[in-house]
Amino acid sequence: MAKDKADLLQGTLDMLILKALSLGELHGYGIIQRIRQLSDEMLNVEQGSLYPALYRIEQKGWVSARWDVHETGREAKFYKLTRLGRKQLETQEASWDRLVLAIAKVRQATA
Amino acid sequence: MAKDKADLLQGTLDMLILKALSLGELHGYGIIQRIRQLSDEMLNVEQGSLYPALYRIEQKGWVSARWDVHETGREAKFYKLTRLGRKQLETQEASWDRLVLAIAKVRQATA
DNA sequence: TATGATGCCTACCGTTTCTAGGTATCAATC
DNA sequence: GATTGATACCTAGAAACGGTAGGCATCATA
Numbered sequence: 001m002a003k004d005k006a007d008l009l010q011g012t013l014d015m016l017i018l019k020a021l022s023l024g025e026l027h028g029y030g031i032i033q034r035i036r037q038l039s040d041e042m043l044n045v046e047q048g049s050l051y052p053a054l055y056r057i058e059q060k061g062w063v064s065a066r067w068d069v070h071e072t073g074r075e076a077k078f079y080k081l082t083r084l085g086r087k088q089l090e091t092q093e094a095s096w097d098r099l100v101l102a103i104a105k106v107r108q109a110t111a
Numbered sequence: 112m113a114k115d116k117a118d119l120l121q122g123t124l125d126m127l128i129l130k131a132l133s134l135g136e137l138h139g140y141g142i143i144q145r146i147r148q149l150s151d152e153m154l155n156v157e158q159g160s161l162y163p164a165l166y167r168i169e170q171k172g173w174v175s176a177r178w179d180v181h182e183t184g185r186e187a188k189f190y191k192l193t194r195l196g197r198k199q200l201e202t203q204e205a206s207w208d209r210l211v212l213a214i215a216k217v218r219q220a221t222a
Numbered sequence: 223t224a225t226g227a228t229g230c231c232t233a234c235c236g237t238t239t240c241t242a243g244g245t246a247t248c249a250a251t252c
Numbered sequence: 253g254a255t256t257g258a259t260a261c262c263t264a265g266a267a268a269c270g271g272t273a274g275g276c277a278t279c280a281t282a
Contacts, residue, residue, distance in 0.1 A: 162232085
């Protein structure tokens, strides 16, 4: 990974994918681009991380997939957030907020 | 883990340990207590996570360890942040801030 | 005496992300 | 026409890390 791009922490990728899909149906490659763009190029999801993650997430019923042709005429696999996925996104966002808060508390402490 | 305690994300434990030690020398068991206390009981580090982490961190030169007897008369292994460790803490805090910011950006997006 | 807190440790498991490869199509460039 | 880079999918394997579950010892308290 380029040195100006941050590595993700384990557990954050699912949330990012679900969030990207909450903005609208999208194919895999597009998810990577959307996350990169929304984060001002700070987050770069590798393909080798994304596709297995999408598989996992689909197995859990958080997204549904279908092959389709998009406007450019190319085929791609489009993913859509399910109702369960939307719920899961909320849960993961709440956990994330909780963790960020807890860590902030620890960091507030002064010697 | 109790259900009201959050699991850590991988990569955050080192930072928490270093932060705990930045407040003063401490033994392993005490690090767990300090992190729990500072986080208002939100973070609970398991012993099975801590001791291997301390070993890793010591190998990297971020902390130094020595056996000593503390005021209660019990022996314990005391860890102290090294200069390198203090530097590392800053680096990890910066990475953390960066990640939190990047994820916040993604989450700001509205459909 | 028995239990719970303190204090250390290890072995193994599960999860997740990354690296590194592979394949194919298409546009642009040489 | 050939090559390159972007788009688009995928897999295998490695590495890292935190958790679970166990073990052991000491000490205070019930």
